[in-house]
Amino acid sequence: MSAIEKINHRLTRIGMPVLNFVAFSGFISQIFATAILLLCSGFRRGQPVRLRHVVSDIRSSGIDALPVVILMAATIGIMLSIQGVHSLRIFGAESQVTFGLALSIPREFAPLITGIIVAGRSGSQLTSRVGSMQLNGELDALKVMGISPIRFVVAPALVALLFALPILVAIANVSAFWTASLYIDAVLGIAPAAYWADILAVVTITDLIHGFGKAIIFAVLIALIGICKGLRVSGGADRLGAATTSSVVSCIAAIIAADAMFALIL
Template sequence: MASPPAPPELTATVTDGALRLSGDFIIWTLDKLPAEAASAKTIDLSGVGRLDTAAAAYLTGRERDGVTLQGLSTAQAGFLDTVRAARPQPETIPPEPTGWRAICENTGRKVFSSLSFLRELAEYLGRFLSAILRSIRHPRDFRFTSLVYHCQETGLRAVPIVALMSFLIGVVLAFQGASQLQRFGAEIFVVDLIAIAVLRELGILLTAIIVAGRTASALTASIGSMKMNEEIDAMRTLGLDPDMVLILPRVLALVITLPILGLISDIAGLAGGALMSWIELGISPSMFKYRLLADTNVNHVIVGLSKAPVFALIIGIIGCHAGMKVGNDAESLGAQTSTAVVNAIFAVIVADALFSIFFSEIGI
């Protein structure tokens, strides 16, 4: 019967700042190193027979601290080279740029992020247009019930707040215009002020801002919750196209209802202006109506309402895009919802400014 192997033995002595080892330098003998070994500047390994990875890791670590290794055989030196190559290297973090470099880097990152965001919005616009073409070719794939439901949610339910807001805006315009124009005896021109401001700019702009805050958040929350619950993946598994089921009815409902809401906003704004003009300036409703029809060009109505479909596309695409970007946690849903509202309102205001410049250039 073979006798059991002898236990590993290690002899370690420290003399003149040098640690001399002999025997088996392996994981089981590491604890036999004396306390003085930590201050040794040289390690003599000429008497070491067996060497494992634990001891090699200790030696390479001491080597990084400036300790010199002596007496290595060719095999031991090659083994240590292998351990050195496999040792994880600390990641070198470059210093944060400062001054002009930091400004240029931050600007570049924001520009690249903005361009990437615009590219993604263009992709979702293309998906919406593709879904429209597909619904025209295959009418049975179009979900009319979903369209009616979203028209009710985004349009009908928004009528009270839009009408009240526009009515109050008309009141404020009439009151402020009256207080200024009375100084020059031109009170009658308050009708022109109200008509142009409400019909051309404020009516549709403020309506779009309200819809952006109300509907963009709702689109992001509804689609985002489905994304969190993996319902969109289930749709794809069942062979349903999320563009046809989710994006098309929501965006198309906005395109249909926002011009109607804009028209309601114009009527409510003019009604508020007429009421305050009657109270503040004594301009009767019949006189207000006569002045409105005589001096207000129909181009103002066309300019205002022509912006509505574009604003609707902007709000719908941004809301659906943000909903699809939601991750698997509630924090992501909240962040994307607030981001969608901010981006939609900002984009609507920028688009309105571009429309104003365009119509001014062509003389309308």
């Protein structure tokens, strides 16, 4: 193989992933624009988004995720308390751990952990469901009946996650702060009343809006990536399993990248 052929081969290996990413990003943008259009004017086009579908997706994406979100947020609250007390004790300032918790939980840890959990649950669920419908020809059957698959599948899931994820983040905040208060009371002897007074004195509406803003972005990413991975499934059951795995990894990577962008910008 000549030097020019080697260079072309390397450029092809580098360029294909970039082209695939650009193509997938364009596909996601097209699906998102169509879903927003149907949400805003679907009833005029004879393609209304049914409330019962939204409620069903809220139950599967939000209510069913409550136990694991509460458990993981509670664990994060205790871990942050342990690490904070241990680090601040070096400077004799362990009593200031409440201020660190107030600044880190609502802005960073609660939305990030909740987003990752929902990505693992709902992202894989959406990919599996849509991929199965794609392989079984159900999406084509919807088109034949004059029903938009985006109206039937994408729009309800998007609305459900936009509604459920901020609520889950709020519950994660309460769970993490509560378990942290138990540990701090046991180790430092700071009464719950004093603990919550410090928390409320530091946490602002801006901090809460910051966390809820992240939740909204994460919800859009999870819904669109999960569904679009399912829409691109072809072949057999093995391809569906690979798409589901790829969906979870892509959702988590997108959430971490978006969180990093929030940190850099805000």
